[in-house]
Amino acid sequence: MIIVPAAIKTEVVLECYACGHQQPYRLPHPPCPKCGHDFMEARYNYAAVRSLWPEVLAGRPFTMWRYRELLPLFDDQYQISMGEGGTPLLPAHNLSMMLGTRHLFIKDERQNPTNSFKDRQAALVISMMKEANVSEMVVASTGNVAISYSAYSSHAGIKLWTFLPSLVPPEKMQEIALYGSEVIKVTATYDVTKKVAAQFSHHKGITEDRGIRNIGTREAMKTLAFEVAEQLAEVLGPPRPGVPWRAPDWYIQAVSGGMGPVGFWKGFYELYQMGLVDRMPKMALIQVEGCAPMVNSFRKNLLEAEPVTSPDTQIITIATGAPGPAYSYLARIAREHGGTFESVTDNEAFRATHVLAKMEGLSMEPAAAAAFAGLFKLLSQGVIRRDEIIVVNCSGHTFPVEKFLLGPDWAKEVSEADVAGEQVQAPKPPSEDLLGALDQLDERVKTIIIMEDNPEAARLLRRILQTRGDFQIAEAHNGREGLALIQQHRPDLILLDLMMPDMDGFAVLDALKADETLRDLPVIVVTAKELTQQERQRLQGRIKMLLQKGSFMDDDLLDDINALLDKV
Incomplete structure (x- = not known):
C-alpha cells in the first residue's frame, strides 16, 4: 500500500x-x-x-x-x-x-x-472509521456498497454487518460473505432493509454507515x-x-x-x-x-x-x-x-x-x-x-450476475460426434437495435458487401454483422472497387456509403440500375451526409433503407429495418 x-x-x-x-x-x-x-x-x-x-x-x-x-x-x-x-x-x-x-x-x-466506483467511498469511510477507533460497523446495501465495504473493512480489521434485500443476486451475497462480513438477508425492499439495519445498529450500539448523510x-x-x-x-x-x-x-x-x-x-x-x-x-x-x-x-x-x-x-x-x-x-x-x-x-x-x-x-x-x-x-x-x-x-461490475440477461439459449452443448457430422449451428444471441435487425436476415443471405471509404466505419459494420451470423463479408473502399466486387459475387445485401472517392454511392446506384442482373439487389445506404431534398429523391425507389450514421439506436427506424430484412 x-x-x-x-x-x-x-x-x-x-x-x-x-x-x-x-x-x-x-x-x-x-x-x-x-x-x-x-x-x-x-x-x-x-x-x-x-x-x-x-x-x-x-x-x-x-x-x-x-x-x-x-x-x-x-x-x-x-x-x-x-x-x-x-x-x-x-x-x-x-x-x-x-x-x-x-x-x-x-x-x-x-x-x-x-x-465498482463504491471502492472510493469504502476507502475513505473505512479510513475515517479506523481513525475514529471504530471496530464494528453496520451497512445496508443493494450489493455493490456491501462488497466494497466488506473488502476494505477486512483490510482494516473492522467487523462488518451487511443488511441486504433478499432479491440481491446470491453471487453478490456470497462475495460479501467471502470477505468475512456478516450477511443479513431482509425479505423486503431496500428502503425497509435500511430501516432494519438502523434499528439493529441502534439496539447493538454499533456505528452505522449513514449513506448520503x-x-x-x-x-x-x-x-x-x-x-x-x-x-x-x-x-x-x-x-x-x-x-x-x-x-x-x-x-x-x-x-x-x-x-x-x-x-x-x-x-x-x-x-x-x-x-x-x-x-x-x-x-x-x-x-x-x-x-x-x-x-x-x-x-x-x-x-x-x-x-x-x-x-x-x-x-x-x-x-x-x-x-x-x-x-x-x-x-x-x-x-x-x-x-x-x-x-x-x-x-x-x-x-x-x-x-x-x-x-x-x-x-x-x-x-x-x-x-x-x-x-x-x-x-x-x-x-x-x-x-x-x-x-x-x-460504475459497476465487469460481468453481470443476472442469469436472465442472456436467456436460455446463449450457448449450445455439442458432442464430438455432432462436430464430426457438422450438426452444429451457432446459437443466436438476443437481439437489440441494428444488431437485432440483422438477426432477421434469412439464412439464404450469405454474402454481404460493405462499401465504405472510412476504415473505422467499415470495421464497425463488419463487427456488427459478425455478431449476427456466419456471413461472407467483402469490403470495398471506393465505388469502382465495390462495383467490381458486386459484379463478381452477386451479394445478397449491400451496405453502401454515399460519400466515396472516385465513384460515389449515387454513381454506384446508377450503375446497378443500368444492369438488369444487379438492379434488384437490396441496398441499405449508411451515410453521415445530410441529404438535400433532391438527393433524397434520387434515392427513392432505388434503395431498401437509409441509415443516417448516428441514428443506429432509433427504435422506430429499426422496426423498418426488421420489416425489410424479413423480405430479403
Whole structure:
C-alpha cells in the first residue's frame, strides 16, 4: 500500500447545507446546532490547496489519494487503500461512430479493486472509521456498497454487518460473505432493509454507515470529478490559458440513492472555486422505470422525492424507492445549472449491456448499462447534442450476475460426434437495435458487401454483422472497387456509403440500375451526409433503407429495418 501524505495540515470545517452555519469538524458528525439539520458539507482552505497542487500533484501516483488535501482524514497512518481511483477515461470510438457523437468518453470504474466506483467511498469511510477507533460497523446495501465495504473493512480489521434485500443476486451475497462480513438477508425492499439495519445498529450500539448523510461517502466521490477534469485536459487540452483542467458538457450516471453525482458535483464545485476549471458540467441522472422516484418527482417539479413503495425492476442494484435528501440537492442543481433526470426500461438497460460488450468490448452489469441506455435516449431526444463532450460513468461490475440477461439459449452443448457430422449451428444471441435487425436476415443471405471509404466505419459494420451470423463479408473502399466486387459475387445485401472517392454511392446506384442482373439487389445506404431534398429523391425507389450514421439506436427506424430484412 502506498500512503499519500498530505502536503499541508488538513483544514476542514462542517457547514450546514440548510442554514450555512459552520462548526468544527469531528466524528461522529453532529447535526447543526443552529437548525438541527443533519446534512452537512465539508469546507476546506481552497486558496492554500490551489497554490499547492500544481507543485505536488505531478509527483503523486494516480489514485484517489493524490487529492489528499481535500479529503477529511487527519492522520495519514489510517489510510486504508488498495489502489482505488485512477481509473481510465476511455474514448468510445465505435460507440461514437454508431451514435454520431464527437467526444464520448467512458470513465471505467470497473477497474477499481472490487470492480465498482463504491471502492472510493469504502476507502475513505473505512479510513475515517479506523481513525475514529471504530471496530464494528453496520451497512445496508443493494450489493455493490456491501462488497466494497466488506473488502476494505477486512483490510482494516473492522467487523462488518451487511443488511441486504433478499432479491440481491446470491453471487453478490456470497462475495460479501467471502470477505468475512456478516450477511443479513431482509425479505423486503431496500428502503425497509435500511430501516432494519438502523434499528439493529441502534439496539447493538454499533456505528452505522449513514449513506448520503455520511460526509465521507460524498467527499470520496469528489475524486471522480477531479480525475475526469485532469484526464479531459490531457486528451482535449485545457479550455483556455490559465485554466489547466477541463469540465465535460455532460456527466451521465445511473443512480439509486444519488450519492455518486452529489459527490461529483461537489468535486467540480471545488475545482471551479479554485479556478482549475472554467465551468460546471450538466448531469444526466438515469433510473429504471420500475423504480424512478427522482425522475418522477423531477417531472412533477417536486421539491422532495415522492417515494416508490413497490419497486418493479429486475435491476435491484439501483432500486432505491426513497432517495431522501439527495433528490432535493440534485433537482436544485438541475434546475439552476441545467441537466436532467431520465428513466429507461429494464430491457433498454439489458440491450445497452449487449451493445457495449459488442461495440467496445466492455462487459458490465445492467445497473451500469442503464447510464448508456439513458445516453441513447437523450441523444435521440436532442437533449444532449452530438457535438458536446460527454462522460459516462461505467460504475459497476465487469460481468453481470443476472442469469436472465442472456436467456436460455446463449450457448449450445455439442458432442464430438455432432462436430464430426457438422450438426452444429451457432446459437443466436438476443437481439437489440441494428444488431437485432440483422438477426432477421434469412439464412439464404450469405454474402454481404460493405462499401465504405472510412476504415473505422467499415470495421464497425463488419463487427456488427459478425455478431449476427456466419456471413461472407467483402469490403470495398471506393465505388469502382465495390462495383467490381458486386459484379463478381452477386451479394445478397449491400451496405453502401454515399460519400466515396472516385465513384460515389449515387454513381454506384446508377450503375446497378443500368444492369438488369444487379438492379434488384437490396441496398441499405449508411451515410453521415445530410441529404438535400433532391438527393433524397434520387434515392427513392432505388434503395431498401437509409441509415443516417448516428441514428443506429432509433427504435422506430429499426422496426423498418426488421420489416425489410424479413423480405430479403
